[in-house]
Amino acid sequence: MSSGVESFRQLSPSEFFYRNREIAGFSNPARAVYQTVREFIENSLDATEVHGILPVITLRISREDPSNPNHITIQVEDNGIGVPPQFIPDAFGRVLYSSKYKFRQTRGMYGLGAKMAILYAQLTTGKPFEIYSSTRKTRYIYYYKLMIDVKRNEPQILEMASWEKRSKWHGTIVKLTIEGEWSRRVRDYVAVYIKRTAIITPYADITAILPSVEKEDEYEVLRFPRVTSMLPRPPKEAKPHPLGIDLEMLKMMINETGAKTVLSFLTSEFQRIGEVTATRILKNAGIDPDKPPRTLDDDELQRLYKAMREEKYWAPTDEPLSPIGEELIRIGLKEILRPEFIATASRKPSSYSGHPFIVEGGIAYGGELASRLDEIAQDSVKGETGPYIVLLRYANKIPLLYDEKTDVMWSIVDPSKFPWRSVYKLEPTDTVAVLIHICSTKVPYKGVGKESVANVEEVESEVRLLAQELARKLREHIQRKKRAQEARQKLSLFLRYIPEVAASLAAIAGNGRGTPDPSIQNELIEKMREIALAKIKISEDEASA
Amino acid sequence: MEEYIDKIDLEARRKSAEAIRKVFLKLIDQIKKGEEPRLVIKKRTLANTIYDPAKKMLLLGESKAVRRFFDEGEVKKFMQTVLMASIIYDALVNNEYPTIRDLYYRGKHTIPKLSESDKEINTWDEQDESDAVLRDVEVLTNKLREEMLILSKEKGKVVGDMRIRSGRDVIDLSKMGHGAYAIESTADLIEFLDVNAEFVLVVEKDAVFQQLHRIGFWRKMKCLLVTSAGQPDRATRRFVRRLNEELKLPVYVVADSDPYGFYIYSVFKIGSITLSYESERLATPSARFLGVMMSDVFGDDPPIEELQTSILGNTVDRKALKKRYVEVLRKYGYKKSLDKKPFLSEEERKMFIIRAKQQDIARAIELVGTSVVKDILGFEPKISVKGKGERVKRHPGYPWFRDPRWIKEISIFLYTLAKLEIEAMASKGLKFLAFEYLPSKIETGDYID
Numbered sequence: 001m002s003s004g005v006e007s008f009r010q011l012s013p014s015e016f017f018y019r020n021r022e023i024a025g026f027s028n029p030a031r032a033v034y035q036t037v038r039e040f041i042e043n044s045l046d047a048t049e050v051h052g053i054l055p056v057i058t059l060r061i062s063r064e065d066p067s068n069p070n071h072i073t074i075q076v077e078d079n080g081i082g083v084p085p086q087f088i089p090d091a092f093g094r095v096l097y098s099s100k101y102k103f104r105q106t107r108g109m110y111g112l113g114a115k116m117a118i119l120y121a122q123l124t125t126g127k128p129f130e131i132y133s134s135t136r137k138t139r140y141i142y143y144y145k146l147m148i149d150v151k152r153n154e155p156q157i158l159e160m161a162s163w164e165k166r167s168k169w170h171g172t173i174v175k176l177t178i179e180g181e182w183s184r185r186v187r188d189y190v191a192v193y194i195k196r197t198a199i200i201t202p203y204a205d206i207t208a209i210l211p212s213v214e215k216e217d218e219y220e221v222l223r224f225p226r227v228t229s230m231l232p233r234p235p236k237e238a239k240p241h242p243l244g245i246d247l248e249m250l251k252m253m254i255n256e257t258g259a260k261t262v263l264s265f266l267t268s269e270f271q272r273i274g275e276v277t278a279t280r281i282l283k284n285a286g287i288d289p290d291k292p293p294r295t296l297d298d299d300e301l302q303r304l305y306k307a308m309r310e311e312k313y314w315a316p317t318d319e320p321l322s323p324i325g326e327e328l329i330r331i332g333l334k335e336i337l338r339p340e341f342i343a344t345a346s347r348k349p350s351s352y353s354g355h356p357f358i359v360e361g362g363i364a365y366g367g368e369l370a371s372r373l374d375e376i377a378q379d380s381v382k383g384e385t386g387p388y389i390v391l392l393r394y395a396n397k398i399p400l401l402y403d404e405k406t407d408v409m410w411s412i413v414d415p416s417k418f419p420w421r422s423v424y425k426l427e428p429t430d431t432v433a434v435l436i437h438i439c440s441t442k443v444p445y446k447g448v449g450k451e452s453v454a455n456v457e458e459v460e461s462e463v464r465l466l467a468q469e470l471a472r473k474l475r476e477h478i479q480r481k482k483r484a485q486e487a488r489q490k491l492s493l494f495l496r497y498i499p500e501v502a503a504s505l506a507a508i509a510g511n512g513r514g515t516p517d518p519s520i521q522n523e524l525i526e527k528m529r530e531i532a533l534a535k536i537k538i539s540e541d542e543a544s545a
Numbered sequence: 546m547e548e549y550i551d552k553i554d555l556e557a558r559r560k561s562a563e564a565i566r567k568v569f570l571k572l573i574d575q576i577k578k579g580e581e582p583r584l585v586i587k588k589r590t591l592a593n594t595i596y597d598p599a600k601k602m603l604l605l606g607e608s609k610a611v612r613r614f615f616d617e618g619e620v621k622k623f624m625q626t627v628l629m630a631s632i633i634y635d636a637l638v639n640n641e642y643p644t645i646r647d648l649y650y651r652g653k654h655t656i657p658k659l660s661e662s663d664k665e666i667n668t669w670d671e672q673d674e675s676d677a678v679l680r681d682v683e684v685l686t687n688k689l690r691e692e693m694l695i696l697s698k699e700k701g702k703v704v705g706d707m708r709i710r711s712g713r714d715v716i717d718l719s720k721m722g723h724g725a726y727a728i729e730s731t732a733d734l735i736e737f738l739d740v741n742a743e744f745v746l747v748v749e750k751d752a753v754f755q756q757l758h759r760i761g762f763w764r765k766m767k768c769l770l771v772t773s774a775g776q777p778d779r780a781t782r783r784f785v786r787r788l789n790e791e792l793k794l795p796v797y798v799v800a801d802s803d804p805y806g807f808y809i810y811s812v813f814k815i816g817s818i819t820l821s822y823e824s825e826r827l828a829t830p831s832a833r834f835l836g837v838m839m840s841d842v843f844g845d846d847p848p849i850e851e852l853q854t855s856i857l858g859n860t861v862d863r864k865a866l867k868k869r870y871v872e873v874l875r876k877y878g879y880k881k882s883l884d885k886k887p888f889l890s891e892e893e894r895k896m897f898i899i900r901a902k903q904q905d906i907a908r909a910i911e912l913v914g915t916s917v918v919k920d921i922l923g924f925e926p927k928i929s930v931k932g933k934g935e936r937v938k939r940h941p942g943y944p945w946f947r948d949p950r951w952i953k954e955i956s957i958f959l960y961t962l963a964k965l966e967i968e969a970m971a972s973k974g975l976k977f978l979a980f981e982y983l984p985s986k987i988e989t990g991d992y993i994d
Contacts, residue, residue: 490617496659497624500668501582501614504624504631508569515635520573527576528614535581535615 015150019093025113033072033180034189034401036120037061039113040076040174041197045204047080047172049321050234054226055079055204059194062261063182063211071125072180074117077170082135085142092118092131092174093146095154102234115148117176122147124179128158132173139165162176184213187377189401191222195374196392196399199225199332200324200437203231227335232324239271241316242308243354250305250541253295262304263289263294271315281307316356318349320441324397328437329362337373337433339477340366340368341479343473347466352458357440363470364433365477374402379435387426389415394437395445395453402451409436409453412463425470425478434470436463487536498525546583548980551712553734554640554694556764562637563570564686569630585624587684587822592823594821596691596944601830603816612681621666626685628652628668629678633693684822691731691779695701701728701781704758705769710736718769723759725772728791732783737791740769745788746983747771747832749800749809753967753978762979764948769794777812779820785813791864795993796829799983801965802837803901804908807954808833811912813944833992835983839957840992842894842965844887851894852960857906857926865923866960870898873920873956879949885991887972888982897969901962903928914942921956950993 025035037059048055060075083091109202118129134141145159171349180186185211194208205226212218240249259265266278273281281288285307287300296304324332326344333342346360373381381388393400393409404410412418414433420426438453446454453459502524506516572582580723581956586609587593595607614623634649643651649887656666669675683689690697702725707718711729715738718726721906729735744770754772757763763770769788773781789796798813800806814832816824843851852863874883889897907928910918919925946955960963985991 112608135619282908492659492663493617493620494615496656496663496666497620500624500656501627505573505576506568507571507631508634509573524576527579528582531576531579531581532615 007235010027011199015153026116027069029124029179029181030183030186032117032120032124032178033061033182033186034193034292035113036074036117036176036178036180037076037190038398039117039192040074041193043114043174044076044078044080044377045197045397047078047082049201049231051081052231052234053079054229054231055201055206056435057204057206059206059210061182061206062207063189064177064218068125070179070181071127071177072182073175073177075173075175077171077173077235082138082170082172083131083133084135085133085138088131088133088142088144089146089155090447091097091158092129092144093148094153095148097330114174117178118146119150121178122150123175125177127177134165134170136168141165141169144471149245172277182211183211185212191430192374192376192401193399195336196223196394196401199336199392199435200329200394200397200399202328202332202335203229219368224336228328228331230328230331232322232328235322236319238317238320238441239269239406241351241354242270242273242311242313242334244526245354247305250308251301254296254301257293259289259293260443260510262287262293265293266308271317277311277313279462281522284310313354315351316354316441317347318356318358321356321358321439322350322397323358323360323439324394324437328363329360329437333364333433333435337364338368339364339433341474341477343470343477345466345473346467350458350462352444352456355440355442357438357443357459357462359436359438359459359466361434361436361446361466361470363435363474363515365430365474369433370431373431373433381431385428387415387420387428387430387432389413389418389420390431390433392435393437393453394533395443395450396439397437398449398450400453402449403446404452406446407436407452408455408460409463411455412460412467418467418471420471424475426474432474435468436466438463466522491532491536494536495529498528498532502528551737552732554712557692557731557734558637558640558694561686562634564994565630565634565637565682565693568685569627569634572627579823581613582623583614583617583622584681584685585609586612586681589680589684589817589822591654594818596815598944601815601945603818603821603824605822618767625652625669625674625678626681629675630682630685633679633682633695637693638693642694642879643688644698645676648679648695651771680820680822689733689779689783689823689826689863691733691783694731696730697778697780699729699772699780700729700778700785702726702774703728703752703769703771703772703784705763706741706767707769708740710738717762719991722850723755725754725758728780730773730786732780732787734892735784735787737787740792740794741767742769742794743767744987745771745785745794745796746835747773747785747796747798747813748967749773749775749798749806750967751775753799753971756971757979760975760979762983765980773809773813776809779799779823779827782813782829785832786827786829789831796832797835798832799837799986801964801966802839802842802884804905804912804955804958806837807912807951809909811943811945812853815943831994833994835986835992837965837967837970838991838993839954839961839963839965840885841888841982841986842898842957842963843957843961845883845885847957847961849893850964851960856962857869857928859922859924861922864891869921869923870956870960872955874949876920877917877947877949877952879953887902888970893973894963897965898963900967901958901964905964906959906962909955909958910942911940912943912946913952914947915939917942917947917952918959919954921952921959927947940959948993954993 012486025456026032038276045055056079059523062073062335063069064073065071076232102177121127121129128145128147131143132141132143140162143161144157147156149156186225197208203226206224208222210484211219214219253269257265257269259268260280263278266273267275279289285303329344341361342364347358349356349358351357377390380390391410391413393407438459444454444456446452503516503520505524506521509520510517576581587605588608588610590769595606596606597604612623613619629652632648652668652675654668656668703718704721704725709716716726736814751772751774754770758770771785783828785796788794798810801808810871813829816828849863852866910926970982
């Protein structure tokens with residue numbers, strides 16, 4: 001580790017990521033724009049909602065240099081907690097320095113994404129990164145213009161300034177310029193990313209100002225005003241679960257712990273380990289419980305890790321998770337898709353390999369749904385015959401747009417596998433939107449692109465149960481609607497014939513001249529309507545459906 | 546206008562209007578009580594048509610259907626029934642004489658839509674629909690359409706030494722010149738004044754009726770001469786029934802010698818299957834089939850060389866048929882000796898006989914039933930129906946045709962596959978028909994009743 005051979009030059013973390021930028025999603029100019037937007041928006045949401053602030057976020061994309069149309073400038077402004085000025089250079093200019101290096105659910109895991117974007121900008125356009133930030137406590141707004149010294153993994157401050165605040169503004173404005181592509185496809189992905197973010201953040205006010213693809217100097221504005229002031233429950237920091245760590249993590253924790261003995265290290269740094277369990281682990285590992293943790297040698301560490309894995313524990317606590325919640329899912333689906341029907345469901349917390357997770361979601365049907373589908377969802381409704389399933393995938397509140405077909409969520413709702421028609425009675429012409437959110441302290445992504453979730457057995461099972469619950473609720477609605485419609489048709493049929501029969505009977509009962517007696521006629525109409533309405537009861541719920 | 550209408554009409558109107566009110570005001574009571582309105586109607590189905598051997602009539606059985614307004618499948622029919630009743634009621638109280646076509650037109654209109662998306666619905670589209678509910682109203686009120694002053698085309702005619710009152714006029718049926726009195730639709734409203742006749746002769750064919758009228762048949766034979774001009778209408782049947790019932794005159798029917806002619810006789814005598822509910826008032830159970838019989842054409846013992854060698858594609862042995870003929874008649878209880886001589890010679894038969902078609906054979910099967918025909922022929926008859934190919938046409942037969950005398954006639958028909966029209970008898974000579982054939986048949990009692 002630390003003692004490498006002299007002739008091998010050490011690679012700084014910045015350099016490492018710089019050389020392997022593909023894995024962070026910066027594989028090409030088109031993807032780089034999308035990825036940069038994503039990283040900054042996610043940072044902004046984490047800087048607001050997690051801290052109880054209703055987010056106000058503005059994204060501006062522009063082409064500021066007419067001679068370089070491929071230079072795309074991306075600016076994101078939020079009203080978050082801001083970054084204290086002394087941390088700004090390191091927070092944005094040094095890789096692996098991050099407030100997110102904690103054990104709880106956040107959108108980005110280590111805050112690496114933003115730094116990758118800064119590195120990518122530096123690589124492609126050579127333009128520095130600019131940031132304005134102010135916390136709630138300070139009276140000043142601070143400005144930095146930074147670059148990253150890749151070799152040394154150090155921030156390089158090009159400019160800095162500060163102003164006294166005239167309002168109570170707090171938050172962060174970041175701005176950078178990358179070499180990218182602004183095509184119809186990129187625009188659609190960015191727009192869909194914003195729209196799908198808006199669905200699950202109805203408490204946020206989001207504005208996106210995007211340049212026109214066809215015309216220079218023209219912009220389109222996507223506005224998603226706040227529709228509720230309800231925030232999702234924030235994640236609580238929790239200690240790691242003993243099954244949720246690997247050997248490297250264990251070593252890192254030992255290095256950082258303040259515990260004096262291995263025994264107290266285990267009981268104080270992990271959840272679900274008490275004295276009894278810790279003693280048993282150490283006994284099984286053949287380690288003296290009083291030994292100071294940092295004195296464990298490699299062999300002892302291996303034995304400790306093995307013994308920890310063989311022990312049985314309570315499932316991990318779901319406290320570090322921050323699900324969206326059924327109510328917000330409902331509000332978001334309603335606001336963005338305006339469907340006729342929404343059902344939501346939330347599975348109980350579960351876990352895989354020591355990582356807690358929750359699967360929740362919603363289903364939308366009818367109404368304006370088909371006309372309000374976003375640009376990517378429209379691809380799902382093509383083809384000869386339905387039912388068409390539009391899947392809105394989310395992992396830790398991040399919309400997943402790429403690699404849908406390899407995702408565990410798709411493998412469940414795929415109409416060629418899920419019995420939408422046979423069991424859940426959908427018609428071939430139906431379009432249904434299914435929103436699924438998997439949140440976890442560690443989402444089991446497939447590959448490093450973080451765009452699709454792997455088929456982990458426990459997760460797959462929960463996704464299936466969720467999909468079944470949602471589909472069942474939809475079926476109930478459709479059947480209720482069908483029954484109500486039949487009843488309405490029946491009622492209107494009776495109502496239509498009632499005046500005829502009343503007129504005929506009133507004529508027979510009338511004055512002996514064959515003309516209907518109006519008072520009898522009206523009474524008969526009234527009475528028969530009463531009988532009809534009593535016979536066909538349409539509940540309020542069904543009538544409004 | 547009312548002063549021109551006679552009392553009989555007005556009285557009939559009053560009774561029928563009352564019958565309609567009695568049935569349909571019940572619906573108003575039901576509705577006012579908050580009950581779902583419903584009509585109980587005797588079923589007019591074949592299954593609910595019963596032959597009463599004592600009365601010798603087809604009658605409606607007791608099986609009833611409930612027609613509900615609050616039933617998606619019946620609401621339209623219910624509306625149509627009530628609508629028809631109100632139209633008839635309206636015509637009755639306003640002294641009108643609608644035809645069934647008028648009833649159709651008067652009731653036909655578009656039902657107002659409740660919303661734009663509603664489909665266009667008419668009260669009824671085809672006259673079939675209004676005719677069907679008219680029959681329901683007849684059954685519900687127990688009033689025939691004629692009693693409700695609904696008119697239809699006059700088809701039947703009568704001449705003879707008889708005076709009747711129709712409306713305000715006295716009509717002498719012996720003073721009709723070359724013409725005849727057209728039997729009015731409302732045969733019940735005719736008043737019989739006096740009659741000088743010993744029997745009634747009903748001739749199916751109008752042309753033969755005219756011939757017999759002109760040659761003075763009814764004067765010479767002291768009878769009333771009636772024609773139905775083909776399939777008898779209700780008025781003619783009711784008129785004949787009244788002559789039989791009220792004046793005690795025996796009724797003889799003359800029709801073509803083929804299963805269709807036999808069936809027309811059966812309509813006079815028993816009633817028709819589709820309109821069995823009217824039989825009680827329209828049928829003449831004691832009507833006699835005078836001719837033309839197959840045995841009048843071939844004699845009781847048809848010549849062996851005139852039998853078929855192939856029937857319905859089956860090769861048959863004539864000798865065996867002859868034997869079978871006697872056995873079948875014995876089996877079904879034929880007692881009389883088989884000694885009637887034919888009225889036509891072999892040459893005349895060759896001239897006048899028409900070959901029977903598949904549909905004639907099919908009707909023969911319908912009359913006596915498949916099992917009897919199987920006994921007669923010795924094999925199960927297969928009839929090719931248009932477009933459906935050959936198949937066994939099974940029919941239970943009508944009970945009143947399962948009479949040894951009819952089995953004899955049907956046997957001769959099946960063995961010879963011959964038909965003979967009444968006109969053929971006139972062609973042999975009108976005088977022969979009028980003054981030899983018919984009188985001798987009546988005198989010797991050679992009829993089936």
